[in-house]
Amino acid sequence: MLGLALGLFALVQGARGQDASTIAQGQYLARAGDCIACHSNPGDQPFAGGRAMATPFGTLYSPDISPDPQTGIGAWTPDEFYKMMHTGRTRSGALLYPAMPFAAYTRVTRADADAIFAYLKSVPPVRQKNREQDLRFPYNNRNLLLGWRTLYFKEGEFQPDPSKSSEFNRGAYLVEGLGHCSMCHTAINALGGSSKSETFQGGLIPAQEWYAPSLTSNREAGLGDWSIKDISDLLQAGVSARGAVYGPMAEVVYNSLQYLSDSDIRAMAVYLKALPSTGETAAPNEVQTQDKLRLSPLGKKIYAAQCAVCHGANGEGKGWDFPPLAANQSIQMASSVNPIRMVLNGGYPPGTMRNPRPYGMPPFAQQLSDEEVAAVVTYIRTAWDNHGTAITAEDVNALRSAPLN
Template identity: 50%
Template structure:
């Protein structure tokens, strides 16, 4: 984002903040309103700490709040975004650097209202916009579990944000525009299992934090434009389109296999999603995963407009690229994926009709060729097959040619890939 655009956005936020006034700083959400039916997750776990551990796993709290090689939940993981780098805080019960002095109300306010104990607004990199749907009893159980952990004295690193996003007070305007505290409201037209799945996807699992499109200020805008977003360098496809990650046409067993094992007959989890499956989803009870599948199958199937605005090659350039791509595919890919892209299960997926290749975003196939692609190792898939990296072996142009060939062969219909798109994934920002 250019410096001029950042200044303009900053000015807009300032003006909105003035209009919103300090009244929004006192915005408080109440406890769960009476009469709202909240699905009971892990209701068979009578012990509060055990139940909290299950809920924290379902929410994948450890995934963000643990640095690579660091102590669990002690924070420090860097989360790069277009606005700068956020550093996840320490949520162990250390009294000085963690949340050891937080009360139940403090923790609930953070999840439900997006506020620190001192009342300061939290950045929405912490997905309180989804956690606000959690039931108060679930919030208390998660905190009980976190309190049971060994405290780790590790000071939190400050965020490294670009101007004007480093001005926390501007969040008053952001919240006025994009956030209202609330709780999950069950749909009386759906059964209990569907509602439990909705509670997972909308709130506890905060799936939309990755899979919903965001506007220039980082707010989800999926109602207006059902497209996914780039998260940790990978494209998280929308759940509202069968051309991307929608599963309305899948069987329940196929959805459960992907979520629980990381692989199914139609897709494999890679990139950040592989981490979610490994750290979180594979540990959930099957009935809860099936509840998620029930909800996901019922999501709308919408058409996604392509955000890509590329210079289309001339007919001569296109034919030359496809010829080079066919040669490169025969040399580097056909032994595993087949001469006609038919694949060789279970080691190499079919490329013909593979929607991971034909989505409007080319980020994931580019990254898979550059850095390799690996499904998670799970109980249901203990020895996953993987795609080797070609980062040093193939040039930007060679990768672009191969992908352009794959995206237009065997019935696949997608836009060509340009060499500068590949270059951006080698050297571009990690978001």
């Protein structure tokens, strides 16, 4: 009898240990998927939902995914949760709006989906009534999503490429699946979809007015000439010898990427570096050349007075704290949105475990006119052999009222 009791005790302890291990794995995977970013309002309880997300079609509100049985997923089964992740349908069969990145999450394996579900079931439940989506007609008709899904959604778990290394495939799984990186780094069209042929080629993030650069063009954020270390540093620390992340990407690093293991970050870097190179920036036209000649002297003066103390007289930067501006692709991209926004609004890289006290960029919106901002941004885009183009005061003015997040 004693032996039987000890055996049963060992089985119970083993089951508990397995549950704890599954929950811990689920927490890690939920961070890799950045679930908390959309399903939590800053300062509120995690996963309670209710976060407003502006889109070109109206405002969406994220649902409660805490384990509350009435407003959350407390009454869901693992099968229902996997179905939602894999097919983009709720447990009742309703079609999800693609703000939920199910087109990427469909690649997640059943084992990983089960682990995420186990973790979400372990967090404190929050009873919070889910808000109705506030979309304009006709976008409030969910039946229209059937056409969207036909054009832009292909259901199916990730299949590794047998010709590639296990590290490459792990990186592909994280980038294409849980990381849903293409959702921002691919242009969104008028239907709210993305062309497969333009994947990772960059685009303006709708309603946020930040530009997610191309990951395939070395004239933007293409990583072909980056070292694996520099890519890994940027993903995990938010800063590297090649630059720093701001805006929406800073939130991704803060909520998600800083918590990933060194091996997973390296795998993502290996995959991203291997993306095929596409697209180059066009040469400046005559008008842009004349604007450069007109604005650069004023821009050089402003740079010397306001910027050189941190970024160096020749844009060389000072380590991680103050990124280089010379030979910095993010400064030279065809889109000037990000450098304009940084000069206007300033900002900080994310505070991460590897960079807990980041240095920030002060805002100059109240100090510099549209013409002065255009001048200094034109200067840094064209000085020191940078190959960007000139911008105008109108470009600056259009972004003065852009949302800060």
